[in-house]
Amino acid sequence: MNRRSAFFFLAAFATLLTLAFLLAPVVAVFSYAGPGRLLDALGDESSREALLLSLRTTLIAVAIVIAVGTPAAYLLASREFRGRSLVLTAIELPLVMPPAVAGIALLAAFGPNGLLGGLVDDAGVELVFQTAGVVVALVFVSAPFFLRAAIAAFAAIDNRLLEAARTLGAGPFRSFATVALPSARTGLASGVALAWGRALGEFGATLLFAGSLQGVTQTAPLAIFSDFSKPDGFVSALALSAVLIVVSAALLLGVKLLGGDRAIEAAPTP
Amino acid sequence: MRRLRPTGRFVVPGLTNRLIGLALALMVGVALVGCGGSGEGASSGGSEGDGSLLVLGASSLTEAVGEYAESFAGAEVKASFAGSDQLAAQIRQGAGADLFLSADTDYPAELFREGLVEKPRVFAANELVIAVPGDSELSSLSDLAEPGTKIVIGDPSVPVGAYTRTVLERLSAAEREAILGNVRSEEPEVSAVIAKVAQGAADAGFVYATDARSAGDAVKTIAIPAGLQPQVAYAGAVVAASGNSEAASEFLDGLIEREGAEDLQRAGFLPPP
Numbered sequence: 001m002n003r004r005s006a007f008f009f010l011a012a013f014a015t016l017l018t019l020a021f022l023l024a025p026v027v028a029v030f031s032y033a034g035p036g037r038l039l040d041a042l043g044d045e046s047s048r049e050a051l052l053l054s055l056r057t058t059l060i061a062v063a064i065v066i067a068v069g070t071p072a073a074y075l076l077a078s079r080e081f082r083g084r085s086l087v088l089t090a091i092e093l094p095l096v097m098p099p100a101v102a103g104i105a106l107l108a109a110f111g112p113n114g115l116l117g118g119l120v121d122d123a124g125v126e127l128v129f130q131t132a133g134v135v136v137a138l139v140f141v142s143a144p145f146f147l148r149a150a151i152a153a154f155a156a157i158d159n160r161l162l163e164a165a166r167t168l169g170a171g172p173f174r175s176f177a178t179v180a181l182p183s184a185r186t187g188l189a190s191g192v193a194l195a196w197g198r199a200l201g202e203f204g205a206t207l208l209f210a211g212s213l214q215g216v217t218q219t220a221p222l223a224i225f226s227d228f229s230k231p232d233g234f235v236s237a238l239a240l241s242a243v244l245i246v247v248s249a250a251l252l253l254g255v256k257l258l259g260g261d262r263a264i265e266a267a268p269t270p
Numbered sequence: 271m272r273r274l275r276p277t278g279r280f281v282v283p284g285l286t287n288r289l290i291g292l293a294l295a296l297m298v299g300v301a302l303v304g305c306g307g308s309g310e311g312a313s314s315g316g317s318e319g320d321g322s323l324l325v326l327g328a329s330s331l332t333e334a335v336g337e338y339a340e341s342f343a344g345a346e347v348k349a350s351f352a353g354s355d356q357l358a359a360q361i362r363q364g365a366g367a368d369l370f371l372s373a374d375t376d377y378p379a380e381l382f383r384e385g386l387v388e389k390p391r392v393f394a395a396n397e398l399v400i401a402v403p404g405d406s407e408l409s410s411l412s413d414l415a416e417p418g419t420k421i422v423i424g425d426p427s428v429p430v431g432a433y434t435r436t437v438l439e440r441l442s443a444a445e446r447e448a449i450l451g452n453v454r455s456e457e458p459e460v461s462a463v464i465a466k467v468a469q470g471a472a473d474a475g476f477v478y479a480t481d482a483r484s485a486g487d488a489v490k491t492i493a494i495p496a497g498l499q500p501q502v503a504y505a506g507a508v509v510a511a512s513g514n515s516e517a518a519s520e521f522l523d524g525l526i527e528r529e530g531a532e533d534l535q536r537a538g539f540l541p542p543p
Contacts, residue, residue: 107469107471111469111470111471112470112471113469113470113471128454128471129420129422129454129455129471129472207458207462210455211422211454211455211456211457211466212425212455212456212457212458213453213454213455213456214456216454217455218456225458226425226427226456226458228356228359229353229355229356229358229359229425229427229428229458230355230427231380231427233359233427234359234362234363
């Protein structure tokens with residue numbers, strides 16, 4: 001065997017090992033109890049409530065992220081200013097923050113005894129132990145995924161297009177809506193998918209900041225954790241896991257089909 | 271402008287396909303094995319003869335058993351603490367543990383019936399109390415029925431949550447409903463309940479007397495009347511598949527009558543009933 005084929009053999013073995021290791025748990029979720037028992041377990045009221053709550057809170061969180069994040073990302077992508085890379089790094093911080101840290105940090109900021117707890121209270125808003133608190137946790141952890149993709153997508157727009165819009169008399173709002181948004185749509189869409197995926201999987205920050213109560217704050221990941229330890233709960237935990245895997249896989253596939261992963265890879269590193 | 275990605279041009283095209291095929295075949299294999307063996311449960315042993323001891327302990331035992339584990343001479347002890355229900359689930363899934371220390375007697379009894387642990391022995395008792403923040407104005411169990419009081423309790427499957435429900439069941443229906451209506455979160459373990467009270471996020475939480483004690487000045491306690499008090503007993507059991515059952519049994523002995531019992535007592539635990 002020459003050196004070239006020896007290398008291919010080793011690389012092939014490593015690839016095989018990687019694929020098998022990464023996919024075995026996924027396959028096991030579906031095959032451990034079999035599809036019939038998984039479907040039965042999804043009929044549980046607590047499972048259904050958890051899935052509905054996850055759907056509701058993640059949709060609200062992603063809507064907030066899109067509404068506030070899109071103009072912010074546009075500004076950050078199109079302006080040069082001192083400390084820009086610092087700002088971009090700060091935005092990405094929640095990406096690498098352990099979820100439990102995010103939960104503690106949110107509690108320290110917006111909890112009843114938190115630094116901004118008084119303001120939250122004065123505004124008549126209650127977050128801790130409330131569905132609104134779940135949304136806050138989801139926005140915190142998922143926003144960076146959208147912002148990163150959106151900044152990259154806006155930065156990749158050919159400046160000449162925007163200049164042309166301006167010379168043709170379009171104001172800043174119009175050129176943002178008719179030129180920037182359509183040009184960046186694939187990047188934005190993949191950012192939405194990634195943010196949504198992260199929000200669906202959120203666990204630690206939600207548990208620490210919002211707590212866990214069926215129908216109010218117990219999202220699907222929290223229900224999985226709660227079910228896991230119940231007698232005969234393993235199967236319903238698997239059933240919820242299977243749903244989350246399918247949805248996440250669909251989101252990931254969406255990103256790939258949109259080609260959004262390329263837009264993100266091309267992101268200017270801060 | 272989009273950057274072109276480097277493509278895997280140097281890979282022989284057919285090789286990738288064959289690799290993926292092989293991986294998929296492997297997956298199907300895993301799936302088949304999974305289906306065949308589903309629910310067979312624990313088979314792997316404990317810490318395999320390297321002399322160390324893996325103890326799975328209820329969350330409320332963290333300090334006392336942690337201290338005892340450090341001084342235990344029989345073996346090097348690694349202790350992992352979580353809700354007793356989670357630990358029981360881990361043992362059912364074949365976690366390679368040697369000793370299970372539960373905050374109740376039900377979980378060890380269940381595992382014993384399933385043949386996963388040896389006969390459980392009760393090694394300590396505790397009391398349930400209501401923990402409130404240090405500056406709280408709440409002073410009795412019936413205050414918890416006040417509308418708007420934010421209460422956290424344990425999840426029904428964790429022992430502290432089950433004990434809490436035992437207490438509530440002994441109240442009048444009206445009072446029970448009022449208190450349950452004030453429950454804002456069901457936490458996976460007692461340490462999470464006490465943390466939410468100590469942090470001031472919750473107005474009150476049902477915890478063990480020992481947890482309230484170790485939380486210091488951040489919380490004060492409201493006693494639960496003796497007539498309502500559940501019998502909180504801690505049982506331990508050597509895991510049947512343990513590779514080090516002698517040391518595990520010795521560790522449990524120490525908790526019942528020797529140094530471990532002293533550590534438990536210092537932390538505020540009561541002797542077994």
